[in-house]
Amino acid sequence: MIEFSDVSKIYGNFWAALSDINIKIDQGEFVFVTGPTGAGKTTLLRLIYRDELPTKGIVKVFGHNLTTLRKKIIPELRRQIGIVFQDFKLLYERTAYENLEFSLRVIGIPKSVIKKKISDTMERLGIGHKSDSYPFELSGGEQQKVSLARALIKDPLILLADEPTGNIDPDGAAEILNIFREINYTGTTVIMATHNTKLAKSSRKRCIALDKGNLISDGSI
Amino acid sequence: MIEFSDVSKIYGNFWAALSDINIKIDQGEFVFVTGPTGAGKTTLLRLIYRDELPTKGIVKVFGHNLTTLRKKIIPELRRQIGIVFQDFKLLYERTAYENLEFSLRVIGIPKSVIKKKISDTMERLGIGHKSDSYPFELSGGEQQKVSLARALIKDPLILLADEPTGNIDPDGAAEILNIFREINYTGTTVIMATHNTKLAKSSRKRCIALDKGNLISDGSI
Amino acid sequence: MAAFNFILSESARNLIRNRGSFLLSTIVQAICLLLFSLFVLITINIFRFIGGAQRRIEVYAFLYDKADSTSLMENIRLLRGVADVRYVSKEEALAELKEELKETTSLVEVLGKNPLPASFRIQLEPGSRTLEELERIEEKISILPGIREVWSGKEIIRRLAKAVRLVIGIDIALLVIVAISIVFISFQTVESTILLRSREIEIMRLVGASESTVRSPFLLEGLVQGFAGGIIASLLVTAFYQITAVQTQIIVFPYLTLFVTNIVFGCILGLIGSNIALTRILK
Amino acid sequence: MAAFNFILSESARNLIRNRGSFLLSTIVQAICLLLFSLFVLITINIFRFIGGAQRRIEVYAFLYDKADSTSLMENIRLLRGVADVRYVSKEEALAELKEELKETTSLVEVLGKNPLPASFRIQLEPGSRTLEELERIEEKISILPGIREVWSGKEIIRRLAKAVRLVIGIDIALLVIVAISIVFISFQTVESTILLRSREIEIMRLVGASESTVRSPFLLEGLVQGFAGGIIASLLVTAFYQITAVQTQIIVFPYLTLFVTNIVFGCILGLIGSNIALTRILK
Numbered sequence A, B: 001m002i003e004f005s006d007v008s009k010i011y012g013n014f015w016a017a018l019s020d021i022n023i024k025i026d027q028g029e030f031v032f033v034t035g036p037t038g039a040g041k042t043t044l045l046r047l048i049y050r051d052e053l054p055t056k057g058i059v060k061v062f063g064h065n066l067t068t069l070r071k072k073i074i075p076e077l078r079r080q081i082g083i084v085f086q087d088f089k090l091l092y093e094r095t096a097y098e099n100l101e102f103s104l105r106v107i108g109i110p111k112s113v114i115k116k117k118i119s120d121t122m123e124r125l126g127i128g129h130k131s132d133s134y135p136f137e138l139s140g141g142e143q144q145k146v147s148l149a150r151a152l153i154k155d156p157l158i159l160l161a162d163e164p165t166g167n168i169d170p171d172g173a174a175e176i177l178n179i180f181r182e183i184n185y186t187g188t189t190v191i192m193a194t195h196n197t198k199l200a201k202s203s204r205k206r207c208i209a210l211d212k213g214n215l216i217s218d219g220s221i
Numbered sequence C, D: 001m002a003a004f005n006f007i008l009s010e011s012a013r014n015l016i017r018n019r020g021s022f023l024l025s026t027i028v029q030a031i032c033l034l035l036f037s038l039f040v041l042i043t044i045n046i047f048r049f050i051g052g053a054q055r056r057i058e059v060y061a062f063l064y065d066k067a068d069s070t071s072l073m074e075n076i077r078l079l080r081g082v083a084d085v086r087y088v089s090k091e092e093a094l095a096e097l098k099e100e101l102k103e104t105t106s107l108v109e110v111l112g113k114n115p116l117p118a119s120f121r122i123q124l125e126p127g128s129r130t131l132e133e134l135e136r137i138e139e140k141i142s143i144l145p146g147i148r149e150v151w152s153g154k155e156i157i158r159r160l161a162k163a164v165r166l167v168i169g170i171d172i173a174l175l176v177i178v179a180i181s182i183v184f185i186s187f188q189t190v191e192s193t194i195l196l197r198s199r200e201i202e203i204m205r206l207v208g209a210s211e212s213t214v215r216s217p218f219l220l221e222g223l224v225q226g227f228a229g230g231i232i233a234s235l236l237v238t239a240f241y242q243i244t245a246v247q248t249q250i251i252v253f254p255y256l257t258l259f260v261t262n263i264v265f266g267c268i269l270g271l272i273g274s275n276i277a278l279t280r281i282l283k
């Protein structure tokens, strides 16, 4: 379903964020991407949702070679992918509720059917009481949960979560991991980037370890 | 040096982010503020640099009652305080170097004397090679380190660090904690908010634990 | 398209958030269009005046007192380019002068004898109202026996031709300037909206919005602005119409045409401007 | 102040980043100022014309052929408000008429006898060039023996007074409109810069920038914009001066004054506009 073949990503002609990566992730897998700061975790995820193109090699998602994918198809690709951004990427001028609403309406889902969906998802993450708050009125962890809710709400085929617990306490992190496991059971491929090696280890899932752009291990640990 | 007397902070008339907090922090102390998401850690820090005023009670910093402090004095107060923001607050349109330069020039330090200082600080945090990168070209951890560098570079009397290791791997976090200890030895008061209770515990420092706006413990643990 | 409502509400949101610069740009566009309308108006009236003047071009041929007016008239009437010839006797000429000098009636009354000559007033066919034709006809008439002097409005024709060229030149120049200005203003406004919303656009794309969903609100903004500018210009033109044309009734004022033209023009140029902004900023 | 350089470079940065809307606003401001300059120009010339017309006001008193002109002249000269009296004989009147009717010399020559009356041309003192005074003097003269008829430019005076009121009214209205427009435009531009930079402002404040360091770049932006608008308007006025005044030399053109006024006016209004934006947005 997701396939990297000899993929390198070089920024600005000399900074190799990723070097010769070969990985294959099947539908329904749960994969951690670990590594220290600057290892290339975010870059790896960005290649999957075609925010960047590889400098070398081929990235295939749903069978499409992303390098040759027609521009018009990109939105359709992204609609199948839920993304939790490391920096949240919430709209500052909309409330938590409106942020979720926006992400659904932008892909053409009519206003009438989304109300219940939004409140359910927010309740599930424990931020139901914050639905009318603007991002600047939310604590760091609450913002992260809104970003998480936005990724979950569209029932994606692939969930990409970039450091989704960086601002959340250990108990909260464990809860979120449970939610990820649940949606993984329903068939969604989950890829989670984190520097929290301990969390990754304790979950006994496949773990892709990066360092300075190199793949240093791949498999359960 | 920093004194909270019966401080409550209520947002929007009903949401109590802090309730009846009494604490006293002396010059040269090293204090952790811990608690789960939404506990009020960021709010506590914001009261110290007078970004918010308490709804009730008195906050004193350097002997000034911040509620009655004249507006013209606020900049002078803030010049003594280095702040690592939870969301970094970097300027998107300036490189890492320019971000540091900006924060120094804004308080009237001439261009000529700051060059060496900036490169020294960046080297110390291991981001010297990224000085010409814009924030969007930096990984999450690297951005956090730039924010950290900006707080350290002005040799503050008080360092407020809000979740300064949220995007940094365990090794990196330990290094940063070492840097904090170093500048604490030179007399700077360090207050670090984190949900990483383990990190706080392992350092054997004073620890102010919050939950839902209430002070639940204060002392070394 | 389910996103249509969404696009509309997003556009409205944009406009409300940018209402200040929207207002400013709209006013400037309206002024441009108004300027253009006024110039079109002036042009139309100049052309009407020129047309009228050309139609009124006559060649005057003054006769000796003893000339044989009937046969002369026949000869002139046969000349190529001559449409009509009218004979004005000495008495009629005096009556005309009396008419023209209205205010000094007493002076005319005390004239002893009539010093004015009889004349032919020769009208030309439309195709012969040019400089060369006029010269040819003038020459042909002046050599006829019994003709004392021939006078034609050669100088007038020359000036009119010059005026026509000038007016058309200015018109084209102004049209180009106004069009460029309006496109530039739309471009400017939409560009700054895009910059202000660049984060929103990025996020829209990342959550899977199609290109048309991203672009439509901005195109709509350019369109609305052009439309608003056109409407305002049209209203100002209407006001101007009420003040001048209705009251004085001297000038031609194709007021409805101008009204529609302003709006159509504004819309098209607004769309072009926002389109340029979109293709320049959103690669 | 060590931050002065910093403020300058920040302002330059702002301007470069916003160059599009800066340009647009500056042009609009320039147009406003130009409009105002032109109207000042028109006003000055209208007043000069009115002054000239008032100075030329004369009362005509026509005499019976047998009247005693010398004693009458004495009497009139003694009237309050009369500055000077000139006697125009029947012959002089005819000569004048001849002069005026230049084109119809032949008509005047055939006149048998002179039908024109002799007259006094009475000039008034400056203070008496009002409607009431004119009526008083006219009445006084008309009852003198030997005076056939008195004619004065009452209607002209009435129209001039009306014109003066109108021109002053329009001037004040235009001044207010232009001033408000320029302030609004500066306000608008600076406001949108502030909104675009609100994050930067927040961060500046958090790292300890003084209020003046935060505000100065924006004030400077308003000032520079007003200044630029003034300069452009002044250059356009200069171009206009070269085209009209220098070549025709009919109109009065206090060209340097206008040049300076535009710039000063632009700067002050620009500052006011940006100041309003600052106090409104940055609490």
Ligand SMILES: Nc1ncnc2c1ncn2[C@@H]1O[C@H](COP(=O)(O)OP(=O)(O)OP(=O)(O)O)[C@@H](O)[C@H]1O
Residues within 6 Å of the ligand: A011, A012, A015, A016, A017, A035, A036, A037, A038, A039, A040, A041, A042, A043, A044, A086, A195, B130, B136, B137, B138, B139, B140, B141, B142, B167
């Ligand atoms: N757009 C870019 N231009 C240039 N360099 C970039 C760009 N994006 C990332 N980099 C560099 O590539 C390297 C890998 O970045 P990436 O964001 O993938 O790291 P990461 O593993 O996500 O780190 P973190 O845990 O800190 O988020 C970093 O050194 C970063 O500076």
Ligand SMILES: Nc1ncnc2c1ncn2[C@@H]1O[C@H](COP(=O)(O)OP(=O)(O)OP(=O)(O)O)[C@@H](O)[C@H]1O
Residues within 6 Å of the ligand: A130, A133, A136, A137, A138, A139, A140, A141, A142, A167, B011, B012, B015, B016, B017, B035, B036, B037, B038, B039, B040, B041, B042, B043, B044, B086, B195
């Ligand atoms: N400006 C605001 N308006 C309204 N509510 C606010 C505002 N700022 C914070 N809050 C609320 O106050 C509570 C405490 O927020 P605070 O940011 O202090 O939490 P925190 O301890 O820093 O949490 P985290 O670990 O997630 O950063 C949260 O529930 C938050 O939603």
Ligand SMILES: [Mg+2]
Residues within 6 Å of the ligand: A041, A042, A043, A086, A162, B139, B140, B141
């Ligand atoms: Mg990352």
Ligand SMILES: [Mg+2]
Residues within 6 Å of the ligand: A139, A140, A141, B041, B042, B043, B086, B162
């Ligand atoms: Mg916080």
